[in-house]
Amino acid sequence: MIKNYFKIAFRSLKKQPFFTLINTLGLAIGMAGSLLIALYIYEELNYDNMFVDADRLYRIDMDIKFGGAEIKSGETAPPMAATLEKDFAEIENTVRFRTLGSNLFRSSDKTDNIKELSTTYVDSTFFNMFGLELINGNKESALKEPNTLVMTRTAAENHFGSVDVVGKSLLLNNEDTYIVTGVMEDLPKNSFLKNYSIFMAMAGNVASREDIWGNNNYYTFVKLAPETRLDNFKLQLEGVVEKYVLPWAKKTFPGMTKESFAASGNYIRYHTIPLTDIHLYSENQNEMGEKGTIQNVYILSFIGFFLILLACVNFMNLSTAHSLKRAKEVGIRKTLGSNRFQLIVQFLTESGFVVFASMILAIIIALIALPYFNDLAGRDISIPFTEPLFYVAILLITILLGLFSGSYPAFVISRFIPVDTLKGNGMKNSSxxxxxxxxxxxxxxxxxxxxxxxxxxxxxxxxxxxxxxGFDKEQVLVINDTYAAGQHINAFKQDVLNLSAVKDATVSSFMPTPSSRSNSSFFKEGAMDQQYAIQMQTWEVDNDYLNTLNLELVAGRDFNSQSAADSTAVIINESTLATLGISSEEALGIRITEEIGLENPEFYHVIGVIKDFHYESLRENIGALGLFMSRTTGSMAIKLKTDDFASVIANIESIWIKRAPGQPFNYRFMDDAFEASxxxxxxxxxxxxxxxxxxxxxxxxxxxxxxxxxxxxxxxxxxxxxxxxxxxxxxxxxxxxxxxxxxxxxxxxxxxxxxxxxxxxxxxxxxxxxxxxxxxxxxxxxxxxxxxxxxxxxxxxxxxxxxxxxxxxx
Structure with a gap:
């Protein structure tokens, strides 16, 4: 009987090839799309799950409101880790990261630098904390000493052509020498550490040993002991502010109390976030790795679910649309003794054939489309053919889809009345x-x-x-890592300005598009209490910054490189005025400082006010910003007055090779960097x-x-x-x-x-x-x-x- 079901199903489908093709193709496209989305979602939901004891790993996050700014951060103060280990019995281990962004490295026997995009200081507990092993080196001692580092396999092969490099030396930014003490495998693609290639010993970071609770630059991870009640730990964590942070702050603000701090509207709150939740659930403005959103996962889940549902609905519609052609067949079968159950099984067998063929075709389509989907989604997803669970899932889904998509047509067709169908009336729908x-x-x-x-x-x-x-991003070329030119940076800038295709140029580590960021608390002269603090971005720029980016002055003047007094000058934005509660004209001449508690603090005088510009993404409100004339050489922005970009870039590169031989020449256009955000x-x-x-x-x-x-x-x-x-x-x-x-x-x-x-x-x-x-x-x-x-x-x-x-x- 079962053999007969399959034989009849095959004949029936073969008899109507166009209908079978449309049904199979529709289901296959829906399945292929849903499969790709399912693989994407699976990778997103399993971010950082590969680490040992990932379910017990948490990061200490901080929400802070101070000086008119509200900040959600994954970074805390240097002493946080040691404090938690000392005061909390629930803590089994801790590790800190102090990210450094991109840096230039070269082996001691070479002259050409190689740029590593993601580097960080890290505590020696790093390997035990995350269950990582070394290809070469001893993980227990690898990061114990200052000026030592561990690198990934790819980084080792790029610099030395081998992974057998323990004991060799690397020069950081042409200045500091580091000894390689270990090589590790590249980090997984769905890990927050996936882009990091150089891990330097935290012992070499002097600031990491300072007992300063206001320097929040360290990502602090903790491993909780088994069976720890997280709610109890969170409750105890709240006491860190009162026990450590406020007493430290009172050294600067002697009259400050817990009550006065809260009354001013300020707050500091520590809380935990599971390591496996950071990628999708973190609301922080700064993260170590690529950040996703759970909203996008929900959206894609919706699309994937309804894509397969639409394919099944399409199957139902097409099947019932062609049911009239088989009405007489059903009538004859019923007349000859077939019962409804047998007819249902027959039509479900046919739908099972279609779904099975569609699943095979869907996997083929997904394989073909996968490279394009990875490029589209920015992922490195693969179909897990080596995983037995994949085949189990595919089999179950095929059976479920066969039953779901075939059930309605099967039950409808099997319900046909023999007398009506043999007369040619089929199934009547009065509704x-x-x-x-x-x-x-x-x-x-x-x-x-x-x-x-x-x-x-x-x-x-x-x-x-x-x-x-609020700034001009068009035709602005940004040269990265200009600090590599060393003492020749000014000569490089002047040579670039001499090119006929160049209008302006400025040297600074701070750009409106993704770049360095730094903020500090400033106080207006005569208002030095914590309640009057101004939390402000502090950017160090040169005297050509405003002209190059076409920032608009609404009051006052620009920096003057010939004026010695401008070394203590500052230009603020309109958002800073709102925090100060004064007009742009009233702001000119006022003095501000970040040196609280000193007998003779250094003051900066306001010489100008610029119109607000979007230096963060449009997801964020524009905050207070101060521009200070100082030397930072992270990058150079060049305003071009030509569309012949290839020619001018070639000319600038030739100048770079002359002024910074052996240093990599990296550039980007500011509008491209903005789009990348x-x-x-x-x-x-x-x-x-x-x-x-x-x-x-x-x-x-x-x-x-x-x-x-x-x-x-x-x-x-x-x-x-x-x-x-x-x-x-x-x-x-x-x-x-x-x-x-x-x-x-x-x-x-x-x-x-x-x-x-x-x-x-x-x-x-x-x-x-x-x-x-x-x-x-x-x-x-x-x-x-x-x-x-x-x-x-x-x-x-x-x-x-x-x-x-x-x-x-x-």
Whole structure:
């Protein structure tokens, strides 16, 4: 009997190849898309899970409000780790990171530097804390001594061509010599440490040993003892502020109390976040690794789930649309003694065939599409063919999808009444609101939602791209790591300025696009209490900074390199005025300092006020900023006055080789760096487009199937109407209108849902668009147009058919 089920199923599917192909292709596309999304989500949810005892690893985070600024940070003070080990019995181990960003390294026997993009100081407990092993070296002693480092396999091969490098030396930024004491494997791709290649001993970082609770530059991780009650630990953690931080702060502000600190609206709060939650759930403005968002996981989960659901719905619609062709077969089977259960098993077997074939095709499609998807999503995902669990999951999903997608057609077809089917009446539906109509409403509702999401994401990105940022990012070339030129930096700048294609140039480590960041608490002369603090970004720039980036002065003047007094001058932005509570003219001449508690603090006098500009992403509000004329040589911004970028870059590179021989020449355009700040949003937008198109394609297949079903079911009605004088256009409009009603209902349901969900997504941006009627109207127009195009073929085909053929069987 079972063999017969398979034989009949195969014959039936082979008999109608076009229907089988559409069904298989629709399911395969939905499965392939959902498989890719599932692999992406699996990697996101398993970030940092590979570390030993990952479930017991936590980071100490800090929320602070001080000087008018509210900061969420993953960094705490240097003594935090030692304090926790001393006071908390629950702590089994701790480790600190002090990230350094990019640095130049070269072996002692070479002259050319190699740039390592992510480097950090780390405590010697690093390896035991995360369960990491060394390829070469002793992990117990590798990072015990100052000026020692451990490097990854890739870094070792880049610098020495081998991993057998223990005992060899590296020169950091042409100055400090470090001894290699270990080599480790490259970190996993779904780890917060994946980009780090050089780990230097914290023992060489003098500031790490200071008992200063205001220097929050250290990522502090703790491993809790087994069976520790996290709630109790969190409660005890709150006491660190009162026991250590406030007493330290009183040395600077003698009259400060816990009550006065709170009364001023300021606060410091420590809390924990699980290591495995950092990637998706952290709200901090600074992170060691690439940051994702749980919102994007939810969005992609929604897309993946509904993509496969749409494919199943499409299967149901197409199957029931072709059920009339098999109505007589069902009638004969029932007449000859087949019961309903046997018919259900027969049709479920057919659906199982289609789903199994679709799954194989889906895996093939996913394999082909995977490189493009990885490029789109910025990931390195692979299909886990070596994992037995993968095959178990695939088998279970295939069975479940076969049952789910085939159940409705099977139960519907098996319910046909033999007398009606043998007369050619098939299955009559008196209700206009049958299940197929509701499925179409569901399909196009999802399509409308995805269209709204796509339009909102790209409108927000367009808004970001076109917004006046307050500085000129166009045609600005940024040369990285200019400190490598050493004492020749000024000569390099002057040589660049002498080029005819160069308008201005400035040397600074601080740029409006991602670069160095530094903030300090300043106080206005005469208002030195903590309640009057100004938490301000402090940028060190030269006298050409404002002109090069076209920053607008609203009061006062620019720096003058010939004025010795300007070494203690500062230019503030408008947001600083708001914190001070004064006007731009009143600010000129006032003095501020960060040296609290000293008998003779150094004061800076305000010489100018610049218009606010977006030095952070548009997710953040513009905070207080002070520009100080000082020498920092991290990078050089060059304003060009030519479109021949290749030529001018070649000229600048030749100057660099002359002034900084053996040093790497790295550059970027400021507008590209700005765009890179929103790569996650761009990736989300691109993913939205791809899967929206797939969803619409699958929904259109379902609508096409229902249109075919409707036209087939009303063939005689159409024939009678034509005989009685109805025109082709009247019949076409009549058939199309039925479906447009369904699309209209789905649009009315999906538009408010899409508006609500995308407004939640936009809440991450301090500067954002408003979702207006234009986006809603365009979404409705697009889905309506797509529906008309899909339905019109079947409608016109039915309308122009010869009525004689349809009425001949009466």
């Amino acid at each position: 206009k609101w049958n299940i197929r109509s509701m499925l179409v409403v569901f399909q196009f509702g999802v399509a409308v939602f995805l269209i709204v999401g796509t339009l909102v994401v790209f409108q927000q990105l367009k808004f970001i791209q076109n917004k006046d940022l 929103y790569k996650e949003e761009r990736r989300l937008g691109s993913i939205f487009i791809v899967f929206t198109c797939l969803s619409i394609f699958i929904a259109c297949l379902g609508l096409f199937g229902l249109a075919a079903f409707n036209a087939q079911n009303r063939t005689k009605e159409i024939g009678v109407r034509k005989v009685l004088g109805a025109s082709v256009s009247q019949i076409t409009i009549g058939l199309t209108t039925d479906f447009l009603k369904l699309v209209g209902i789905s649009t009315l349901i999906a538009l408010p849902i899409g508006w609500y969900c995308m407004n939640i997504w936009l809440e991450d941006f301090s500067y954002r668009i408003q979702i207006g009627w234009g986006i809603m109207g365009l979404s409705a127009l697009l889905v309506t147009t797509i529906a008309i195009i899909t339905v019109s073929y079947q409608s016109i085909k039915a309308a122009i058919a010869n009525p004689v053929k349809s009425l001949r069987t009466e």
